[in-house]
Structure formats: C-alpha cells, structure tokens
Amino acid sequence: MISINARRILFILVFKVSFLIAGAQSLPQVLDVADKQFRLGNYSLALKEYQRFLFFDSIAEPEVYDHIGTCFQNLKQFEQAAGFYDKAYFSYTNDHLKNKALFSKVECMIYMHDFALALADILSINDTITGEDYYKKELLVGICYFGMEDFTNSKASFVNCIESGDSVTRRKIVLIFDNKKNFYKPNPKTASILSMCFPGLGQFYAGDIRNGINSVLLTSALAFLGARIAINQTIYDAFFTVMPWFQRYYQGGYVRAENIAIQKRAIHRSKAYEDTLELIANTRKY
Numbered sequence: 001m002i003s004i005n006a007r008r009i010l011f012i013l014v015f016k017v018s019f020l021i022a023g024a025q026s027l028p029q030v031l032d033v034a035d036k037q038f039r040l041g042n043y044s045l046a047l048k049e050y051q052r053f054l055f056f057d058s059i060a061e062p063e064v065y066d067h068i069g070t071c072f073q074n075l076k077q078f079e080q081a082a083g084f085y086d087k088a089y090f091s092y093t094n095d096h097l098k099n100k101a102l103f104s105k106v107e108c109m110i111y112m113h114d115f116a117l118a119l120a121d122i123l124s125i126n127d128t129i130t131g132e133d134y135y136k137k138e139l140l141v142g143i144c145y146f147g148m149e150d151f152t153n154s155k156a157s158f159v160n161c162i163e164s165g166d167s168v169t170r171r172k173i174v175l176i177f178d179n180k181k182n183f184y185k186p187n188p189k190t191a192s193i194l195s196m197c198f199p200g201l202g203q204f205y206a207g208d209i210r211n212g213i214n215s216v217l218l219t220s221a222l223a224f225l226g227a228r229i230a231i232n233q234t235i236y237d238a239f240f241t242v243m244p245w246f247q248r249y250y251q252g253g254y255v256r257a258e259n260i261a262i263q264k265r266a267i268h269r270s271k272a273y274e275d276t277l278e279l280i281a282n283t284r285k286y
Contacts, residue, residue: 027056031064038067047071062091066101069108078108099125099133106140115147135161135284146273151183161280169279182272184265191261195254202257206264215253 034049050068054060065088072081085105092098102121109118122140129137142157155177162169176182186206195202199219203212229241 027053030056035067038071041074043071043074047075062088062097062101065091066097066104069101069104073104073108078111081105082108082112095129096133099129099137103136103140106144110140110143110147113147115144119144119148132284139280139284151177158276158280162283166283169283172279173276176272176276179272182268185268186261186264188258188261188265192254192258195257199250199253202254203260206257206261208257208260208264211256211260215256219250219253 030049030053034046034053037043037046037049047068050064050071053064054068065084069081069084069088072078072084082105085101085108088101089098089105092101102125106118106122109115109121119141122137122144125133125137138157138160142154142161145151145154145157155174158173158177159170162173164170191202191206193202194205195215200212200214200216203209203215
C-alpha cells in the first residue's frame with residue numbers, strides 16, 4: 001500500500017517529467033534559454049525561464065540565484081531580489097562573489113529604505129577585505145548612515161571611499177559635511193516658532209518669501225477686520241466673527257512654515273548627497 005506522502009511525491013515527479021516532455025526541453029536547455037535572455041537584458045523573460053528551471057530543480061548553482069536576483073532588481077521588485085541575492089551569498093564559496101552578492105542585496109534594501117537592516121548586513125563583512133570590495137563596502141556603509149541621518153559616520157565612510165593619497169577629494173567631502181547648512185538648515189522647529197511669534201516670519205526664514213507675504217497679508221487683514229468690528233459693534237461680535245478665521249490662518253501659517261523648512265532641508269541634504277557621490281564617482285567606478 002503506497003502512503004499519501006509517497007503518492008504525492010510520485011505525482012510531482014510524474015508531473016515534472018510530463019511537463020518537460022511536453023515542452024520538449026531538458027533542464028540544461030531551459031537554463032540556456034534563461035541565460036541567453038539574461039545576457040540580452042530581457043529580464044522578464046529570463047526570470048520566467050529561471051523560475052521554470054527552479055520548479056524542476058530546487059537546488060541550483062549560486063549563479064542562477066544571482067541572476068534571478070538581478071532580474072527582480074531590474075524589474076524593481078527589490079524584496080524578492082534581496083531574497084535571491086541572499087541565497088546566492090550562502091551558496092557561493094568564493095569570498096569576492098559572496099561579497100558581490102551581499103552588496104547587491106544591500107543595494108536592494110537601500111532602495112526599500114531599510115537602512116538599519118542593510119547596515120547590519122554590510123557590516124557583517126570581514127574588515128580585512130581589500131581592493132574594490134573594501135571601497136564598495138565603505139560606499140554602502142556611508143549611504144546607510146546617510147539614510148539614517150547619522151552624518152558623522154556617513155562622512156567617515158564616504159571619505160574612506162577615496163584613496164588616501166587623494167587629499168583634495170577627501171577634503172572636498174569633509175567640507176560638504178562640515179557645512180551645517182547642508183544638513184540642519186533651515187530648522188523646522190525654528191521656522192514654526194518664528195511664525196507663532198509673528199505670522200510669515202517662519203516662511204521668510206525658510207526662504208519662502210511668497211508664502212511669507214501671503215501669511216502676513218491674510219492675518220493682518222483679519223486682525224484689521226476684527227478691530228473694525230470691535231469698534232463699530234462689540235468685542236464679542238469681532239471675536240466670534242473673525243477669530244475662527246484668524247485662528248485657522250494663524251495656525252496654518254506656522255504649520256506650513258515647518259513643512260516648508262522640512263522640504264528645504266531635504267533639498268539641501270539631497271544636494272550634498274549628490275555632490276558627494278559625484279566626487280566619489282569621479283575617482284571610482286562601481
């Protein structure tokens with residue numbers, strides 16, 4: 001009597017063999033088609049063939065996992081890509097290839113903004129690595145720290161991406177990070193407090209003159225209207241007629257000032273980040 005598990009295994013084997021016969025392709029042929037599409041950059045077609053291959057052979061060479069990860073990455077499916085790069089990492093025996101797979105996995109995690117997890121993975125690489133692997137590691141560490149807003153450690157790692165003899169480029173990176181305006185200005189809390197003290201002042205501080213003028217004009221006009229109603233009618237009439245509108249624009253003003261400062265600061269940080277990567281790209285090709 002055949003057990004249920006034995007029947008299930010037998011059914012899967014028969015199904016796989018039947019599928020191969022129907023497709024008139026052997027596993028090496030399926031893999032060959034996948035590799036050809038991969039080399040041509042047809043990642044969607046290559047992925048289908050690789051997945052077909054894995055259906056029949058669940059244990060593959062590390063290069064297959066690596067290629068599948070690349071397919072997913074190029075198709076912007078970063079979580080799946082990271083999973084296959086991880087399989088490639090644990091399948092490779094060559095240290096350089098292991099590092100390469102881990103670098104690719106970390107890049108996917110950075111795309112997903114999982115900076116802390118990416119950093120934990122990249123720091124697991126042995127500190128004794130040398131050559132381009134060392135510089136690539138430092139670059140990814142710098143990016144992770146930057147994403148976590150740890151600009152001190154980010155600066156150190158980005159500087160390490162540059163050859164020790166290239167003091168000029170190293171100095172340029174240090175100057176970018178030492179300029180506090182690039183990372184901490186304008187201060188959102190300062191912008192908000194300024195607009196609380198005087199409507200529009202926070203927007204002026206954040207560099208948004210147009211919204212600053214609008215805030216001044218709106219709140220001033222409402223204050224003037226309230227004063228006129230109080231003089232011609234009663235203070236109560238002025239309070240209940242104008243106060244809800246004044247409060248709305250006054251509160252909206254300091255909230256808007258804070259948001260403008262956040263956006264401006266993000267622009268400054270993005271510019272500093274791009275300038276830093278450009279300096280590194282001019283000296284190294286990853």
